[in-house]
Amino acid sequence: MHPGGSGDPDTGPIPILGPRPAPPPGRSPAEARAAEPPAPGPEPRAAVTEAPTPTTEEIGPTLVPGARQPTGRAGRNMVAAIGVGAGLGAVILASLLIYRPAFLLVVTAAVLVAVVELVRALQAGGARPPVVPVLVGTVAMIALAWTRGGSGLVVGFLLTVLAVLLWRLGTGPAGYLRDASAGVLVTLYVPLLAGFAVLLLVPDDGAARVLAFIATVVGNDVGGFAAGVLFGKHPMAPSISPKKSWEGMAGSVLACVLIATPIVVLALEGPWWGGVLFGAALAVTATIGDLGESLIKRDLGIKDMGNLLPGHGGIMDRLDSLLPSAAVAYLLLSVLVPG
Template sequence: MVPPPPPAAGRAGRNLTAAIGVGASLGALVLVSLLVYRPAFLVVVGGAVLVSVVELSRALRAGRAAPPVVPVLVGSVAMVALAWTRGATGLVVVFLLTVLAVLLWRLADGPVGYLRDASTGVLVALYVPLLAGFAVLLLVPDDGATRVILFIATVVGNDVGGYAAGVLFGRHAMAPTVSPKKSWEGMAGSVLACVAVATPIVTLGLDGPWWGGVLFGAALAVSSTLGDLGESLIKRDLGIKDMGDLLPGHGGLMDRMDSLLPSAAVAYLLLSWVAPA
């Protein structure tokens, strides 16, 4: 009996059909949570943060680090909750308390490897729940659903525009030692797609200026790309391909959060200026 052919993979080395299906399902989940009952998005964010914390912590063990997971998980839930109820002040205060908890928790395992384990624990707390907390801050105003949709749609535009332009026109590698498939032509496609997505939403959905949409789109193209490159750098340093295998065609959930996390902070800060609530 002849075995079935392997699933078709795109130039990115992924099963493109599975990736599109998973991406569409995640997008539908986010939209339903935002449009049906806004606080339900907190459950989506909280669940994504907890899974990503576990995936990143496990991946860091490949580098012989053992970040304290329990205090980061507890702090993650608290950061999401306090960002919703107490705003930016609550988010920052809980982050600082989480850092203190990580440092104290690791004391129980003795001095050997303390700096390595404690510092990676702080990195996980900063990288995942703190940055994700900015997505919750976007949700807080009455028009928060629109702000979150703008943020996520723009990041998706970065991925789609960058992929399409990279496949069609990519010739000049951006960072060949970190992510060989990323090109400057793909980056240009990302910027154009992000601006095209962001500008009408900022102007029509948030009553912001047109130049605010252009600035927002260009800034998120940069932050999304840097987030993707940053995670790729971590994975290359650890010698792994993906942070996990939860999502077919994508890898782990953390592999989808890499662009979103830094972009959440950039989106919150920019919208506070160009389209204040």
């Protein structure tokens, strides 16, 4: 309480408003201001020191709901990848061994989805390939390959390319070359190469030919993955696919030869050296196909072509090594083991 006051708490000295009093004689205004006590102000705050944020090494990995969890050196969910791969293999085996034409339905469905995935990826990169003529041409090319052989596949491809070029005319000249070229690329890359898998099925022993082709490519993926994870030290193409190594490539060749040779000899009655050649050639083409799709994805700035298959990505991510290998497998088996 202030003595003799009204009972209000003491709030400090009352500031003087108005002009400052004249300085005493003998002092300059600057000296007078320096001698005045400082005006009351807020008390200084105590310095606050923030604790450093702990690093991941100090507290361990934090599992955030909804975030992608660590997957190890493989770079993917191996449990999901193995489960999906086994399911796809069962569908392919059943279609080949029970009723061969059912394999055409499997191929057609997979290729149609892959075309849509690739078109969407190219659209994200700025191109607008015509999707309708490519989808219609895909069905026509597979049907013609099954009924008319290689000549039917070529005719279907040429007609599809013509349809792509004419269809794109309807949207004007702006970006025509870019969009039309992208449409031709999709037609060449997916349905044309997939048509060679249909050509493999046409002979009487077509089921064995398709199994030899698919099993060898699967061996490429499994052998390359295992050898790369265990021994990979020398990158093959670090700017395209950093995880691919020359050690993994050696594992791919070895696995392909070990799988292809007994199938070619026992199921197709071909020479043993033909099996070795077949396995080594498909190891090369499957790796080139994988790197080719990785190059496209790097250029477009995406990780996967889709997310339909857990642990794998999209259908196109599974067909990347199969598509070029189908053409090489058809050509080699036509020479090594004529139908």
